[in-house]
Amino acid sequence: MKWINHVNGPEGVELETTAGRMHIGFRTSSIARIRYTLEESFGSKPSLTVIERPAIDVRWTVSEDETKLLISTGALTIHVDKATCSFRYANADGEWLVREPDKGGKTLERVDLYRTRFDSDSSDTQNDYGADGLRAKSEGGQSVWDRHAFRTRLAFEWEEGEALYGLGSHEEGMLNLRGKHQYLYQQNLKAVVPVLLSSKGYGILVDSCSSMSFRDDEFGSYIQTDFDDEMEFYFVYGPEFDEIVAGIRYLTGDVPMLPRWAYGYIQSKERYVSADELIEIAREYRQRKLPLDCVVLDWQSWTGNLWGQKTLDPERFPDPEALARKLHGMNVKWMVSVWPIMSEGGDNHREMDEGGFLLGNRATYDAFDREARELYWKQARDGLFRHGVDAWWCDCTEPFEADWTGAVKPDPERRMAINTAESRRYLDPEYINAYSLLHSRGLYEGQRAEHSGKRVVNLTRSAYAGQHRYATVTWSGDTSATWDTLRKQIADGLNFCMTGSPYWTMDIGAFFVRDKKDLWFWSGDYEDGTADAGYRELYARWFQLGTFLPMFRAHGTDTPREIWRFGSTGEPVYDTLEKYLKLRYRLMPYIYSLAAAVTHRGDTMLRALAFDYRTDPLVHEISDQFMFGPAFLVAPVTRPMYNGPGSVPLDVADKTRGVYLPQGVWYDYWNDDAIEGGKRITALADLETMPLYVRAGSIVPHGPDRQYADEPSEKPLRLKVYPGADGAFTLYDDSGDTYDYEKGAYAEIELLWSESHRLLTLGQRRGAYEGMEDTRLFTVEIAGVAGTRTVHYEGNVLEVRF
Incomplete structure (x- = not known):
């Protein structure tokens, strides 16, 4: 491919080549949009992932010589080789960021796209019920x-x-993707987001909803999509990861605030079967003084075999509104599982069928159809939301998975072929990765239009670029209870959150606990469930990790998950679970402020170390540590120290784990010991201790013990300063729910620590909201220094000197 000519236009530079047309435009001075087609003109289809925003006046220049074009905004320069049309990217200082191969890095191969046409009168749909619920398949077409x-x-x-990160949450536990190969399609244990971040300080968003593959090995280094009208991608320069993520969200949309309760503890299992059981679980938490914010009603809440029907079985849930009142009376929210697939016999299926809104399997609704999404919301509203349901659990949002069977796990290539072939039977092959995105959109827009006083919460198993703008939290799928799985979950979550989608979680304790030899995915190590001392230890470590995730949620099958199932007060595992549960609630002011920073400033809660230490090559491969907000370095324990499966005692004298502390001063959260960083240390890691460190310069607000996130308290808020560097933190508060914050109904206090002056400044309060207390009581504590100071804050600047 060779350059022939270029034309400057108001939206960028169009290149005419010997093999098609390319266009380079700019959304901001740091974000380039690049398109390539073999057609006479570029397509005009609206993107499902990238949103429209008011145009920014980006100034760019074009210069050229005999060998190259230079297109520059000042922040970013793209070099186009005239001989091959390969691109090189450089920053404002002329430093190379990345280059395409000399022969040119962009190729288009014509392919034929086939769709499956189903006879609308056909009745050859076969239903199958397995571990992953109802699957409907049409043999015809x-x-x-x-x-x-x-x-x-x-x-x-x-x-x-150079290290590469992102692409979503996958089950292999790969953090740095260099030298790796990954398939991008929707499946139970995969949540795809086609975004890469580089330690060199740039990101790439591929604007495609097709299945894809990423490869960086002996066979090449590329991202490949299977079906697209043209090539389209965005190059985002940071250089810091927070700046890149902010750029990704500029393209794909902002993140709404979740309600405060969504950051509390969520109790779930497979499954609570009646209203009485849900009430009893909530009551037991309250009686034991164990914090709780939400209980979850999992699948099969409908009548009989009416799979996916969005109404409750009247025998087991005779009065849904009374159930909601009783739960709400205990200050407990209620999340209900809904499915995109519906079996015949129920009103929901009949209405979808009559509207022509079912896909070719005659069971799954067409989330790409706006009217179908509106009907789906109407059904969810009338059958559940109007009865007091607080949140959605959108299960099985990769509706055409086909490999969740058999004793032998297919190899990765075979799995991709099986699953994508099934999806392409019912969905346009160009859009098979986007079903969850549109499904989430329907519920979000429906609830927002219906009720502005309750923020949307949607826990969903699949994801795609832009889905975060619909208030989704993605979990990692139906994992199995092994130590290896626990270790891999950390990297999976970190890579997901590096794509711009900030809310990721997992089933604490894994979904499958036992091992069913005839099903490859049901492969836990603990036949005796919570009676197994080995599983109790694993669960405690999983729970410690979950304490520092955006959503703190237990769930799974095979064995119960309530805290008292793991022992009694005074026993090690029970006491450890209680310790971390209460810690989560004490940190609620910090966590909710992080949530506000996600929404208002484009921040990220769950942070790979490269977010904050990108230029330190030692962090690039660390997949079992992370930052939780700007203050905490979390080092989960991912190996057994006490018991193996079957309660077999282990002879492990070493109750420690290695931890890498980057440059700077760090404080052991448990004892305030100060440690100089830039080295690897050995940390105490007995059962009750997950290594946890706080960066010098941090200001961490702590609240009092609470039984639920919004519980009022007259006790002061504790501000703990970790000296050794200057620091800042924005303390945020609002009503905890409603969308009034979008109208400015929230308050912020800028907290500043001056190391040289040993001075903590509480800045002028900005903003207000209904119900806000004009005066707040704070206690101020300096790590490593005995004693505290109590101050009354009335909204004006207040200085506290030490």
């Missing part, structure tokens, strides 16, 4: 040619030592 498309390939030459 005729494959017909639909249109031409392209297989696109975007290749790069990454530098030695």
Whole structure:
């Protein structure tokens, strides 16, 4: 491919080449939009992932010589080789960020796109009920040619030592993706977001909803999509990860605030079967003085075999509104599982069928159809929301998974082929990764239009770029209870949150606990469940990790998950669970302020170390530590120390784990010992102790013990300063629910620590909200220094000197 000519236009530079057209435009001075087509003109389809925003006047220049074009905004420069049309990217200082291969890194291969045409009168749908619920499959249908498309390939030459992250949450536990291969399609244990971040300080968003693959190995270094009208991607320069993520969200949308209760503890299992059981679980938490904010009603809450019906079985849930009143009377919220698939016999299925809104399997609704989404919301509203349901659990949002069977796990290539082939039977192959995105949109827009006083919460198993704008939290799927799984979950969550989607969680304790030899995915190590001392130890470590995730949630099958199932007061595991549960609630002012920073400033809660220490090559491969907000370095324990499966005692004298502390001063959270960083240390890690450190310069607000996140208290808020560096933190508060914050109904206090003056400044309060206390009581504590100071804050600047 060679450059022929270029034309400057109001939206960028169009390149005419010997093999198609390219266009380089700019959304901001740091974000380039690049398109490539073999057609006469570029397509005009609206993107499902990238949103429209008011245009920014980005100034750019074009210069050229005999060999290259230079297109520059000042912040970012793209070099176009005239001989090959390969691109190189550089920052304002002329430092190379990344380059395409000399022969050119962008290729388009024409392919034929086929759709399956189903006879609307056909009745050949086969229903199958398995571990992953109802699956409906139509054996009929005729494959017909639909249109031409392209297989696109975007290749790069990454530098030695450069680390790559992102692409979503996958089950393999790979953090740095260099030298790796990953398939991007929706499946129970995969949540795809086509975003890469580089330690060199840039990100790439591929604007495609097709299945994809990423490869960086002996076979090449590229991102490939299977079906697209043209190639389209965005290059985002940071250089810091927070800046890159902010750029990704500028493209894909902002993150709404979740209600405060969503950051509390959520109790779930497979499954609570009646209203009485839900009430009893909530009551037991309150009687034991164990904090709780939400209980979850999992699948099969409907009548009989009416799978996916969005109404409750009247025998087991005779009065849903009374159930909601009783739970709410204990200050407990109620989340209910809903499915996109519906079996025949129920009103929901009939209405969808009559509207022509079912896909070819005659069971799954068409979330790509706006009217179908509106009907789905109407059903959820009338059957559940109007009875007091507080939150949605959108299960099985990758509706055409096909490999969740058999004793032998297919290899990765085979799994991708099986699952994508099934999806393409019912969905447009160009959009098979986006079902969850549109499904989430329908519920979010429906609830927002219906009720502005209750923030949307949607826990969903699949994800895609832009889905975060619909108030979703993605969990990692139906995992199995092994130590290896626990270790891998950390990297999976970190990579997910590096894509701009900030809310990720998991089933604490894993979904499957036992091992069913005839099902490859049901492969836990603990046949005796909570009676197994080995599982209790694993659960405690999983719970410690969950304490520092955006959503703190226990769930799974095979064995119960309530805290008292793991022992009694005075026993090690029970006491450890209680300790971390209460810690989560004491940190609620810190966590809720982090949530506000996600919404208002584009921040990220769950942070790989590269967010804060990108230029330290020692952090690039650390997949079992992370930052939780700007203050905490979390080092979960991922190996057994006391018991193996079957309660077999282990002879492990070493109750420690290695921890890498980056440069600077760090404080052991448990004893305030100060430690100089830039080295690896050995940390105490007995059962009750997960290594936890706080960065010098941090200001961490702590609240009093609470039984639920919004519980009022007259006790003071404790501000703990960790000296050794200057620091700042924005303390945020609002009503805890409603969307009034979008109208400015919230309050912020800027907290500043001056190390040289040993001075903590509480800045002028900005903003207000209904119900806000004009005067607040704070106690101020300096880590490593005995005693506290109590101050009354009335909204004006207040200085506390030590």
